[in-house]
Amino acid sequence: MSLNAGLLLFIPYRAMESRVFAALAAAGFGDVTPAQAKVFQRIAEDGSRLTDLAEQAQITKQSAGFLVDQLERAGYVERVPDPTDARARLVRVSARGAAAVTVAAAAVAEVEAEWEAHLGARRMTQLRAILTDLREITDPYA
Amino acid sequence: MSLNAGLLLFIPYRAMESRVFAALAAAGFGDVTPAQAKVFQRIAEDGSRLTDLAEQAQITKQSAGFLVDQLERAGYVERVPDPTDARARLVRVSARGAAAVTVAAAAVAEVEAEWEAHLGARRMTQLRAILTDLREITDPYA
DNA sequence: TGCTATAGTCAGTCTCTCTGACCAATGTAG
DNA sequence: CTACATTGGTCAGAGAGACTGACTATAGCA
Secondary structure (H helix, E strand, C coil), X not given: CCCCHHHHHHHHHHHHHHHHHHHHHHCCCCCCCHHHHHHHCCCCXXXXXXXXXXXXXXXXXXXXXXXXXXXXXXXXXXXXXXXXXXXXXXXXXXXXXXXXXXXXXHHHHHHXXXXXXXXXXXXXXXXXXXXXXXXXXXXXXX | CCCCHHHHHHHHHHHXXXXXXXXXXXXXXXXXXXXXXXXXXCCCCCCEEHHHHHHHHCCCXXXXXXXXXXXXXXXXXXXXXXXXXXXXXXXXXXXXXXXXXXXXXXXXXXXHHHHHHHHCHHXXXXXXXXXXXXXXXXXXXC
């Protein structure tokens, strides 16, 4: 059966997501929800403003605030004042958050390795290249 | 910036989804939600049982029942008794539902054409082939 | 004729998301 | 340098969508 391109993209995406959450849960980070991760993933190295996180995750700033509150309570992020703007605060990844990132990254690497073993190095490289190219017309934040 | 494979897959998927829902809304089918679509998409030609829909959409039968209720009220599906089992009822796509399917399919075709224009026919074919191959190790319902 | 499995519903709860209203700090035009 | 629009963020309330647990009714089988 031939599926539409959207679903073809979604199937491996969901597989990757499931594996990452399973790995996080196994490492003691089972309290992170997909909604929280969606925001957490987008926190920049030197911290991000709530509004930016909301825009990138394509949710309202209220929703982003709600999720960051949870992440903060669970110890994955911390909020510090933005030195350049007294209205804003920067959301930063905490030590515990960084530990979770490490676990998640390892899981991603493992899944990518499995995909490469199945597809072959050449086609895995092609896949990345094509998807990166496709981002130009599908990513509103490219 | 190089992203992980999961996110690279997700970005065009979300772009496709947004376009399809925009097209549905423009054609007067603006009352369908993503959650409803997830179930609706999986209704077989000759009708499906609620339990089967729930399993394929990876939600509980209660959630599936809730969404089918909404689709039924909005006129996209109808429920008929299953002649082979008095406990069960078959969920079938109605005439209005079929009209929405036509609109969605056209939107998918349009987006795929845009992607092909950007990537070139050769790489679009490669993308489909690679993703189809990847399904073998990522699709629990292959 | 019972026992177990299956199809589906009912009731209650939790998470995530939204809209609308609001406050405080910033930037800008007169 | 003061008025006004813009921007960053919070508060309050509501709705959608998902879950668990308990239940009814039919089916299939020993």
